[in-house]
Amino acid sequence: MTANRAFKKRVRARAAQTGESYTAALRHIRSETGATVPTTPPDLTPTLRLAVGQTTPLTDPGDVAAMRARGAEIRDLMQRAHDGGARLLHLPEAALCFPSKTLLSSVPGEVAESDWTRFAWDAHDTEIQAIRIHAGRLGLWTVVGAPTYLPGRPPSGRPRLSTLVIDPSGTLAARYDERLLSRTKQTYMYEAGSAGVTFAIHGLTFGCLSGLEGLFGDVFSDYEAEGVDCALYSTAGPSDPGAEDSLASSAVVAARQNGLWVSYAVHADKAPDAPAGISSPEGRWVSRCPEEARPAVTFADIQPRPEGGPREWRRSMLQAHRNGTNR
Known part of the structure; x- marks a missing residue:
């Protein structure tokens, strides 16, 4: 028993060091001469290695070099996620540029209607295309936040603040448009979306949300009712100083209340107080990026939430409450 514990400790240590899953680390160590370990019946439940990242923020909409x-x-970060065995990388809201409301304003020095001609669209779209190409090279699902115009609409007026879902071929598989905009976003900057978005990978269903939507419990519970296993929450973090942990705390509370995995992707300037991370359905952080203002990724192996039992009971109770039939 002591030898077995020591061997398993060695496997866990390698997994923590390399970012591999326990199974991948075990396979590597077993391949070394003389290494053996007792076998157990295989777990046939689908498992997906998820990576979440924090990125360096950029607020100047015209800084092409940046x-x-x-x-x-x-x-x-995509390469690091791929090398760590991830099938999906989740990145923050407006990861290339989250433009300042004052730098984008049509009235210098004031907060007014945004002038989107100040935004370096050509450079931005070139980088999005390069990200799509790289996703295809790596065979990596990549979820990244970006302002976009609706297909077929000329780049004028207000864009939407979108979350792009790029599949392993580099194709845009889905686009989520933020629905519950902050007061500044709604008044001066963006057009709101109107519907949630879900997609499936390897037996798991994912739902997207962004910005301050993590403060609205109904967004998570609606996704849970649709059978989502993991909510991908992309944000730049709160704008109020000292509130860095508010959205991260809401994410883990929502995970526990709804029995969902929640991936929290945030800009790296918020990391010293609330880094990017992945919460279990029990509302516990299972993996987090370093508490440092630098780009990073972290990993977790996630599984579908089992249907039936408590999950089905919760859905029926919530539906009865919404319909007013639980009285």
Whole structure:
């Protein structure tokens, strides 16, 4: 028993060091001469290795060089996610550029209607395309936040603040448009979306939300009712100083209340107080990026939430409450 515990400790140590799953680390160590370990019946439940990242923020909408640097940074994080065995990388809201409301304002020095001609669209779209190409090279699902215009609409007026779902071929598989905008976003900057978005990978269903939507419990519970296993929450973090942990705390509370995995992707300037991470359905952080203002990724192996039992009971009770039939 002591030898077995020591061997398993060695496997866990390798997994923590390399970012591999326990199974991958076990396979590597077993391949070494003389290494053996007792076998157990295989777990046939689908498992997916998820990576979540924190990225360096950029607020100047016209800084082309910095936008290109952000694109290179994202592709580096994609490579690190792929090398760590991830099938999906989740990145923050407006990961290439989260434009300042004052720098984008049509009235210098004031907060007014945004002038989107100040945004370096050509550089931004070039970097998005490079990210799509890199996703295809790596065979990596990549979820990244970006402002976008609706297909077929000319780049004028207000864009939407979107979350792009890029599949392993580099194709845009889905686009989520933020629905519950902050007061500033709604008044001066963006057009709101109107519907949730879900997609499936390897037997798991994912739902997208962004911005301050993590403060609205109904967004999570609606996704849970649709059978989502993991909510991908992309944000730049709160704008109020001292409130860095508010959205991260809401994410783990929502995970526990709804029995969901929640991936929390945030800009790296918020990391010293609330880094990016992945919460279990029990509302516990199972993996977090370093508490440092630098780009990073972290990993977790996640599984579908079992149907029936408590999950089905919760859905029926919530539906009865919404319909007013539980009285």
